Amino acid sequence: MTQFYNAKDVAVALAWRPLIDAIDGLFRVGCTMPIRHHHGFHIPGEEDGTLLLMPAWSEGNYLGVKMVSVVPGNSGRGLPAISGTYILSSAKTGELLAILDGAELTARRTAAASALAGRYLARQNATHLLVVGTGTLSLNLIEAHSAVHDFGQISIWGRRFEQAEKIASEAQNRGFNAKAVSDLEATARNADIISCCTLSDKPLILGRWLKPGAHLDLVGAFKPTMRESDDAAVLVASVFADTREGVLSEGGDIVQPMNAGLIDFEHIRADLYDLSRGKHPGRMSEEETTLFKSVGAALEDLAAAIVVHETKGG
Template sequence: MLVIDTEQTRGALSFEQAIPALREAFAQGAHVPARHVHAIESGGAHGTSLIMPAWNERGYFGVKVINIFPENTRQSLPGLHATYNLYSARSGVPLAQVDGDIVTVFRTAGAAALGASYLARPDAAVLLIVGSGRIAGLLAQAMRAVRPIRKVLVWNLRPAGAQALAEELRVQGYDAAATEDLEAAVRQADIVSCATLSTVPLVHGAWLQPGTHLDLIGSFKPDMIETDTACFDGTSVYVDTDEAPTKAGDLLAAFQAGVLRREDLRGTLADLVSGKAPGRRDAREITVFKAVGSALEDLTLAALVYENRGGASPADRTV
């Protein structure tokens, strides 16, 4: 079994490879059982642990364990930590242990960009990142892989986090700036990408301008929410998988408020990739993409890391 550490995992991934790999994976499909969700409490600390298995016809089987502790930010720790084990789905032989944190952030940002490749305007140039964590830190790279991003704005509940991410992006060559005026930033953005663990609305529908693409990839539980319900009123709403309408607090709140019905959802990533869903229809349409993440994405990128690090695919192995 290969042990692929943090730096090796990071070095084996790029959005130029990851986004096409995700597109192909959603086209081909995989076996993705419902995730196991466990509430963790110890010594007054509270978190959530997700166990996410998946396997595909290419012969890969993988399991991710991801732990989410939102209060970690008070200790200057990341809110998410994950491990990933990859196996042969044809023999059960362990193939690799891959850094789950890196896989998670790349697959989340990559899936957001895959959605934007169908839903954001072709000329989308101004990106607003809401959040400043590890996933937020990759969104500019991911979105630039599919759209001509020329300016990046960053807002965070803690302004120091936004300033730090903006500086990091400037070092990478982006025209980036931190902002403390979220409403003004939303009003001028072509793509608004939210990657937070918020439990209260941050982005308001009244701020969204015609032609905006709203990308929501942070919340993944019923009690987590990044927008008000007006963001779903009269907009074109897509989800990553059929699991999103049962788990995402943003969608559940919109259903309860009566501004969105489940049958109003225009499609999933698989529908967009296959052409079953049309994607953006005109330049003034406001599109929304709500993702809660899929084990298919983790499996796809873990296998990509494994093969890029010299591992033989299950189809080529003798055991």
Template sequence: MRVIDAAAIDAALDFDALVDALAEGFASDLVAPVRHHHGIARPDGEATLLLMPAWTKEGAGADGAVGVKMVTVFPGNGARGLPSVQGVYLVMDGETGTPRAVLDGARLTLWRTACASALAARHLARADAATMTMVGAGALAPFLIRAHGSQRPIARVLLWNRRPESARALAARLRDEGLPVEATEDLEEAVRASDLVSCATLSREPLVRGAWLRPGAHLDLVGAFNLSMREADDEALRRALVHVDTPAALSEGGDVAIALRDGAIGREAVRGDLFGLCRGTVPGRESPEAITLFKSVGAAIEDLVAAMAVMKRLPAA
């Protein structure tokens, strides 16, 4: 059984190809049961254990696989200098169930999460989207910036973080890598100037206000993974054409699930999910002036597709 670390995953994947692979995955018949979601009491805030299985259907042949991701989210890890999200991904042979590889689950999650948002933006963001605001400067932020840049002509990225020094440090590092990123301390001004706004935070209060969204903007909500978290207010949801990654987002995660629970929006406000967008049964962007919104809670299908993409690109052991 192979052990595939973060460096090997980075070497095997690229954003545009993984977005394409995810599009194929959501259009196919991969099986993904409801994930297990467990709270773990911690003195510095409740942690979470997620178990996410998925497998290819019968008939996949040599490409068949069974996978399960085991991930922990410990919000207090930032104070320890550790990522809040950690875990592993186990890939097993689809014909025999034999374990084939263990992958760095946190790294795989960063890739697949960013590329799922970019896949949604392929359908929902304006084709000429050039200015992006990135809300949050954690581990996912660089991946979201690169992934969205693979699908839209992003020429300017405004990076905001609750701790401005973190935004400045990340912006400087990304500029050194050739990305057009600048730190900002004025979130409202940044959002008002942006065609695409991506949020990846653990905020418990709304950060992005619907009143700030310009006509034609696309709002990508990636953080706020439980019902105590919010990244956008109810007005943002009411103004937007809302899409989700999977139906789980209707009851899990913040933002959409909370707005539905509290009656801020009705079920009819949610236009569809990635399955419908990728299969062509749900319309994407319908006009240049429409405001669109995508809420991601994560899907086991994404993990399996990303893991299989890594396995296919690695040299034979």
């Protein structure tokens, strides 16, 4: 019988450490992951939306596809920018097993992938997290990164300070030592991990701000026309990706400097496949500056959906 998992079901089932480990495990063994469909759709009077279709399957095990819409204009309506549905089936019989809330699944697996990268790439003694952005992902990133690192200080910056204060207050209610900040440069210069979750099309974090040993986590810019860091950040840091193929086709933080001839394919040291399989050791020294760019991978969705289905008794 087909199971239906709403946002609350998904959130409860996806505890951070088991989810991070599940994504790590599926990157290690791999699955079939066709290139995702990526379509823009016009919305009269506002910025275009994006429709994403993301399939993946593990042979003889599970098969899944996610349909997600991203509508930047929803911020003005007080609605989440991301919504969607995940459909999980048997890869042996084709039987429909479960339908899951895609927005919650996406938010949690995205944050978990960043935390997984942070496990490999950030300094183990990182104590100051800066989250840039105040959307749905901001609290998830705080929780996920905190499952890997013990932060004494968490800073939140947003274009609207009052929204950053709102996120900080909610983070405090969840037990985190968080505060809103208005000076992005000064805070970034002192942060050990900077996690960006915006829909920006212009750099927010500059390379000259990154202290030696800092880790920059770029989550939000998922189109070639979007970016959250400048060229200097990409040049000063050791660059890693969730998947090379995804980042090289859609990650503006990498695609733009590559198109400008500033970097080439080899500038990406490794992706989560390489890190999970031990093909790259990750951070090489305490002074190394690292950058992780993600655009999302259907493998991560599949890993999360399997956890939900099996945890909830599927």
